[in-house]
Structures are given as structure tokens and as C-alpha cells.
Amino acid sequence: DAKTTQPNSMESNEEEPVHLPCNHSTISGTDYIHWYRQLPSQGPEYVIHGLTSNVNNRMASLAIAEDRKSSTLILHRATLRDAAVYYCILRPRGGGSEKLVFGKGTKLTVNP
């Protein structure tokens, strides 16, 4: 499985934008990039995913590098409820992609 590398932790202030990086230098051409987040004692929550183009939804934006070896999850205005562990996951197309493989993720702290 292609691996992802994320910083262990990041800190932000409320109302400010947050850029969460993810490196995936061994990504294959058909791997989708997914982001999930998990609050303490809760199940993971889907945030966003993409293949090649940048993606936007009501929660966040996903910026994908042109060579696809890295991506950045952008929270436009952090709130206290965004404090969570954020996971960047690669999902290969085709068989064997059923499971989500979570790494260590980035623990985001949001200061009031």
C-alpha cells in the first residue's frame, strides 16, 4: 500500500485558515486521496476526496499537487469543533480497496 506522511501535530487559532499537508510520494496514477477526521471517542468522519483536480465542499478544500505526490487539506476558518485528528488516506482503484488504512494522522489543536 502506498504510504502517506503527515506532521504529528499542528496548532491554529480560531477563525484562521488551516493548511494540513500530506506527502504521498509513492502514489500510483489510480489512487484516490481521501481525508477523514476523528474526534475523541467518536467514529471517523469523511471530509473530502479527490483524484487529480482540486476539490471543494462545505467542510473543506483539497489542493492536490500537479505531480500528485502531495496534497493539502484546507479548512478556511477553523472553529473549536475542528479540533480532531486528521487522516490522509490513499485508496487504490479496484480490488482490495475496501478497507481504509489509517496512519498516525495530524492532531489539530484550535486555540480560542
Added chain:
Amino acid sequence: DGGITQSPKYLFRKEGQNVTLSCEQNLNHDAMYWYRQDPGQGLRLIYYSQIVNDFQKGDIAEGYSVSREKKESFPLTVTSAQKNPTAFYLCASSIAAGAYSSNQPQHFGDGTRLSIL
């Protein structure tokens, strides 16, 4: 609101006892999944089901059993053969599994925390 409901939130198991964790979804999703999460660790896939009356083993199926008699329900039984059952159990669903699953998000319940008495 559509979503996934797991119950109970907390469960205690005695030695030699089987326990069943409930997972119900009203999202009309074909695929359902069971994961286990240990403290500070990532998720590990126990079982998944792509369609009613069909399910497949994941990476750590030993000591667990499942059934998929209805589209909306995918209960997990933790048997006495599972010697280290203490963990956080998460159920998820997605529109489809298989070749199209990489382009589909998985939606999770709030989990069941299982402990040994």
C-alpha cells in the same frame, strides 16, 4: 436524518461469553464494514459485506462472526474465541464496495466500546 446507528455505546463481556454489537444504517448503502480500533492505533478491518447475504473476511476476522440478512443491518458477534476483545468497534457503510469503492466515502457510526469484566 440518514446515518449509522451503533448500539450499545458501552459493552462489557464476561469470560467465555459471546456478545453482539448492533449496526443499523438508513442510507440505503449496499456495502457495510466492521473495524476495530485499539488505543492510539489506526483502524483494522474485521469483516465487510458488499451486498445482502454476502460478507468477506478482513484482516483480523478470527474470533468474530457477522451476518447480513437485511440491507440495513450488519451485526457483529465477538465470540469467546477472541482472546483480546477490548477495543473500540466501528461500523461503516458506503454506497458500493469492490472496484468502485475507492471513489466512495465510508460513513461511520459513533462506535461501541467493548471491555472485559
